[in-house]
Amino acid sequence: MSDIVISTTDNSRLSLLLNWYANPYHTPIFMAHYLGFYEDEGLSPAIMETTDPSDVTDLIGQNKVDIALKAMIHTYAARAKGYKVVSTGTLFHEPPTGLIFLKSSGIKGFEDIRGKRIGYIGRFGKIIIDDLARRAGIELDAYETVRVGMNMTDAILQNQVDAGMGIGCFQQVELEQASGQETGILRVDELAGLGCCCFCSILFLVNEEYLAHNEDKVRRFMKATQRGVQWTLENPEKAYDLLCQNIPRLRTETFRKIYISCLPYFSRDLVNVERDWDKVGTYAQELGITDESMDAMSCYSNEYLPERPYADFQPLDGHYLSESRAAS
Structure with a gap:
């Protein structure tokens, strides 16, 4: 594994490593991909699945992929291991x-x-x-x-x-x-x-070395991803259908119910929540993963996110579900 290098120098290309096999809680990423939101930002991401979730921390920690998904507790563990990784946003917030x-x-x-x-x-x-x-x-x-x-x-x-x-x-x-x-x-x-349940919140991690040379690319990636979250939440049925068109194995009753159950946990603004990082930092110390020298503020940044609460993107089909309900 030490010989694998997936990071790219092309300004449009980037490698994104999922924390697990592609599944419903990755829907916003795939919506941003399928609907051209990444392309709108001049990006062409290579989205990859992992065969072993434990590999993800090492790959992003060694700067062999550009962006990776991993839980908050693993971010602390990675930094305790000496890996200079940082969260630039939250995809899946406080799953039980x-x-x-x-x-x-x-x-x-x-x-x-x-x-x-x-x-x-x-x-x-x-x-x-x-x-x-x-x-x-x-x-x-x-x-x-x-x-x-x-x-x-x-x-x-x-x-x-x-x-x-x-x-x-x-x-x-x-x-x-x-x-x-x-x-x-x-x-x-x-x-x-x-x-x-913030310790299992799923984050976007980048290596500090990669971030230092690709700040604008990361900003564009987070903007497009946030647009994918917004579109998913405003068009949940369309999003699931589009996901299944592209990944047919997810078109089962079980995955449909998993998808519905995951919807409340997508972070609309992608923000790293300070309270959560403080709680997980304390928990990581109690677990013996880190010690008192670990600085929570060094583990994340909201600098690369669009303005809160979320950017003002226009819907593709002319209206949002929320607007339709308000009109009726």
């Missing part, structure tokens, strides 16, 4: 995250993980599970953790694990649809007393 399970598993509270196999996607999932166990007074040898990668739902269905860490508007919906059973979620923010 926690321990997901079938109610038939007998899990009702976190104390019920005793004797259970708990799945996680990447190494920070295990760190969080063990921390929650410590907070609950559960011995680390009282349960088993199993890394399942991107196959959390299948791991539960195949009885490889009894429950797993995931996102309520994605894996929980997927599990309920695939199993036909009732599901439950024990939210990390409630168990850890965070007050928000």
